[in-house]
Amino acid sequence: MQTSIICPVFNTAPSLLTAAASSLLDDRSPFLRQLILVDDASDRPDTLSALDALAAADPRVLLVHAPRNLGPAGARNLGLAAATEEWVGFLDADDVWLPEQPARLRRLAAAHPEASWFGVSHRLIDPNGSWRPARRLTCPVAKSLGGGVLRFEAPALTRILLSDFLLHLGAMVVRRALVKQVGGFAEGLCYFEDFLFMAKLSTLTPLFYLGVDGYGWRRGGESLVTNPRRLDLSSLRMHRIAARDPALRDYRREIRWARYSAIKGLAVNNLLAGRRRRALAIAVRGWTIDPREVRDLLLFLRLWLRGSEEAGAAYSSTERFGARGA
Numbered sequence: 001m002q003t004s005i006i007c008p009v010f011n012t013a014p015s016l017l018t019a020a021a022s023s024l025l026d027d028r029s030p031f032l033r034q035l036i037l038v039d040d041a042s043d044r045p046d047t048l049s050a051l052d053a054l055a056a057a058d059p060r061v062l063l064v065h066a067p068r069n070l071g072p073a074g075a076r077n078l079g080l081a082a083a084t085e086e087w088v089g090f091l092d093a094d095d096v097w098l099p100e101q102p103a104r105l106r107r108l109a110a111a112h113p114e115a116s117w118f119g120v121s122h123r124l125i126d127p128n129g130s131w132r133p134a135r136r137l138t139c140p141v142a143k144s145l146g147g148g149v150l151r152f153e154a155p156a157l158t159r160i161l162l163s164d165f166l167l168h169l170g171a172m173v174v175r176r177a178l179v180k181q182v183g184g185f186a187e188g189l190c191y192f193e194d195f196l197f198m199a200k201l202s203t204l205t206p207l208f209y210l211g212v213d214g215y216g217w218r219r220g221g222e223s224l225v226t227n228p229r230r231l232d233l234s235s236l237r238m239h240r241i242a243a244r245d246p247a248l249r250d251y252r253r254e255i256r257w258a259r260y261s262a263i264k265g266l267a268v269n270n271l272l273a274g275r276r277r278r279a280l281a282i283a284v285r286g287w288t289i290d291p292r293e294v295r296d297l298l299l300f301l302r303l304w305l306r307g308s309e310e311a312g313a314a315y316s317s318t319e320r321f322g323a324r325g326a
Contacts, residue, residue: 001109003087003173004034006079008072011042012093014050016218021054021061023096023216031102035091036062036079041069073185073193080176080184089173094218095125097170101214105173108149108210116205119172120214127219136211137166145208153206158251161199162242163258167207169194171215178204182247191230192238192262200247231270233282236262260289264316267300280304 005024009017024032035058039051055063064082066075080088087109091097101120108118121136139160143151152160160166182200185193239259242248248255263286270279283300287293299315 001031001087001106001173002033002085003031003089003105004036004079004083004085004176005032005089005091006036006038006076006083007091007093008038008040008075008079009042009047009051009093010040010069010075011044011047012050014046016094017047017050018054020091020093020096023098024091024102025054025058025060027099027102029102029106031106032060033085034062034083035060036064036082038075038079039063039065040071040075041066071188071190073189074187077184077187080179083176086176087173088176088179090169092170092217095170096216096218098123098214098216104210104212104214108208111147112145112149112208115208116175116178117172117201117207118174119167119207119209121211122168122171122215122217123213125216125218131216133213134168134217135166137209142209148210148212150209150211151206152202152209154202155250157202157207158199158248159254161195161202162248162251162254163261165195167198167209168215168217169198170217172198172207174201174205186238186241189238189241191235196238196242196245199242199251200245203247231266231273231275231278233263233266233285236266256289260286260293261316263289264296264300268303268316271304276304 007020012020021035021037024035037051037054039048042048042051051063055061062082064078066078070078076090104120105118109115119137122134123131124134125131137152137160139150139152139156141156145151178201181204182197185197189196236259239255239262242255243252263282267279267283267286270282280300283297283304287297296315303315
């Protein structure tokens with residue numbers, strides 16, 4: 001297995017960027033043939049210097065400059081256009097691959113030559129530097145292949161990937177030919193573009209999944225997840241795009257309920273950010289998707305009026321996050 005890894009970079013702190021790149025470059029096996037760093041029109045001099053230093057220090061690093069800021073979907077597509085290897089994977093500029101991940105993926109590929117898509121579980125890295133496990137991908141109809149490997153496939157896998165973040169984009173590799181078949185990432189999306197990409201991918205090929213942590217996802221800090229734009233309804237455009245995608249035409253009901261769940265989570269996160277009026281308006285907007293869900297709306301009103309943690313947990317299980325400057 002020889003792989004091109006694509007990493008979009010926009011004004012990432014040099015310390016985080018260097019740590020992300022080193023988590024792959026420190027491995028000297030044949031696994032990594034290209035680390036494609038896509039500068040998404042960064043304007044921080046220290047970020048640009050770090051990118052140049054990484055490219056000069058290792059011939060496996062290919063530095064690509066976007067002509068303008070494209071966002072994560074567009075930047076990844078630019079990286080995909082420069083990829084040359086049979087397999088591609090992904091890395092966010094503030095995350096890390098865990099040390100055993102390349103060797104583990106090579107063993108998986110050797111044991112399952114019929115596979116075109118591999119994934120593993122991931123860990124969360126909190127702002128204080130502590131690590132904690134994330135939820136793992138589960139499905140009652142997954143097929144066990146031995147050695148801890150599970151085979152997931154559509155339609156069950158597609159339904160899961162449309163609605164829940166149980167597989168991180170950085171914790172998977174896929175044959176480049178399939179990425180081309182999917183059409184890459186939806187241009188212009190800044191949030192949930194990975195949900196859409198993986199959901200479409202799942203309609204083409206099974207996922208061979210190992211529930212062992214191989215990726216560290218950094219939460220907080222400079223992550224897109226903490227950006228105030230994440231609190232706006234426009235961050236949920238993915239669901240409307242998905243509903244129009246021919247590859248997902250059989251999943252419109254699931255997309256509708258995925259949007260409903262995401263709107264509920266958005267209402268809670270706006271409330272946590274102190275945007276009380278907007279939080280209420282978003283909750284009501286979610287309720288209009290299905291007015292029969294009066295109980296959900298009443299739970300949110302309890303949360304909105306009294307700050308009940310119990311009501312919050314019952315209303316939405318979406319991850320809570322803090323937006324910088326919200």
